[in-house]
Amino acid sequence: MLEAETELLLRHQQQYTTAIHQARLQGEDAFQAWFNREAAKNRQQALCRGYWDWTLHILTPKVASYLQNPETQVALEIGYGGGRLLNAACSYFKRVIGLDIHAEAQTVANFLQTQGKTNFQLLKTRGKTIPVAAERLDFIYSFIVFQHLPSFKVFESYLQEIARTLRRGGVAQIYFGQFKNLHPIYQGLYFWQGYREVRAKNANQITLVVQIAKVKKLCQTLGLQVVETGPSYFCVPDGYPQKVGGQNYVTLRKP
Numbered sequence: 001m002l003e004a005e006t007e008l009l010l011r012h013q014q015q016y017t018t019a020i021h022q023a024r025l026q027g028e029d030a031f032q033a034w035f036n037r038e039a040a041k042n043r044q045q046a047l048c049r050g051y052w053d054w055t056l057h058i059l060t061p062k063v064a065s066y067l068q069n070p071e072t073q074v075a076l077e078i079g080y081g082g083g084r085l086l087n088a089a090c091s092y093f094k095r096v097i098g099l100d101i102h103a104e105a106q107t108v109a110n111f112l113q114t115q116g117k118t119n120f121q122l123l124k125t126r127g128k129t130i131p132v133a134a135e136r137l138d139f140i141y142s143f144i145v146f147q148h149l150p151s152f153k154v155f156e157s158y159l160q161e162i163a164r165t166l167r168r169g170g171v172a173q174i175y176f177g178q179f180k181n182l183h184p185i186y187q188g189l190y191f192w193q194g195y196r197e198v199r200a201k202n203a204n205q206i207t208l209v210v211q212i213a214k215v216k217k218l219c220q221t222l223g224l225q226v227v228e229t230g231p232s233y234f235c236v237p238d239g240y241p242q243k244v245g246g247q248n249y250v251t252l253r254k255p
Ligand SMILES: C[S@@+](CC[C@H](N)C(=O)[O-])C[C@H]1O[C@@H](n2cnc3c(N)ncnc32)[C@H](O)[C@@H]1O
Pocket: 016, 020, 034, 035, 036, 078, 079, 080, 081, 082, 083, 084, 085, 099, 100, 101, 102, 125, 126, 127, 128, 142, 143, 144, 145, 148, 149, 150, 154, 204
């Protein structure tokens, strides 16, 4: 059983590492566009939309209401991709840690340096843990990543890691695949389970959707307070807030 899980994670990591490496070989515009194809076709657009996503999706009024003295705080992004959100986060916190499974950290570090950012650290993970000591992080966020996780077990593992690494009073803003987006037949079939996971044929496929109620229950058992939930929006700010996207978020607080 354990072996099957390890194999699944390894395959998942390989899929992403290969696809992202190939995007990098096609040049900087293709590399940056790979991580947010709906909103960005090149580096300049990725940078611009990174700021918009950071402002409207990550830094919600609820999140801001719980943060204090961010110039002294440490934030962490799960799945930093090409670094467009990390770039914005570096201007809002003392230090930002990026976590990803791909092998293009040097390309992302170069990109961030062209934006004058030096207060970051990029870490590689095998895809379900946060390699940081307990209670060190003030803010954790993730956008367009949890919907690509290979299994609900990995989702659970990341929430456990968030509960472990957040400081008391720390906040997390986590987006995940929307269960409501499933065809009604599948919603009925998977209703009692509370989530649906599928095996990925390619990187960037949506592989996991979870009911908000299921996430709330899980967070409660981990001692995390759910202080807000809500939807994502498509290609912000174009059409905002009419065009609802395919993710939901939970804003979490460690009491
Ligand atoms: C669609 S991109 C989004 C990147 C970034 N969050 C953004 O909004 O630009 C998804 C990213 O999640 C990463 N990823 C996928 N599975 C992961 C996992 N299990 N743990 C950490 N990162 C993961 C991928 O390598 C990729 O960089």
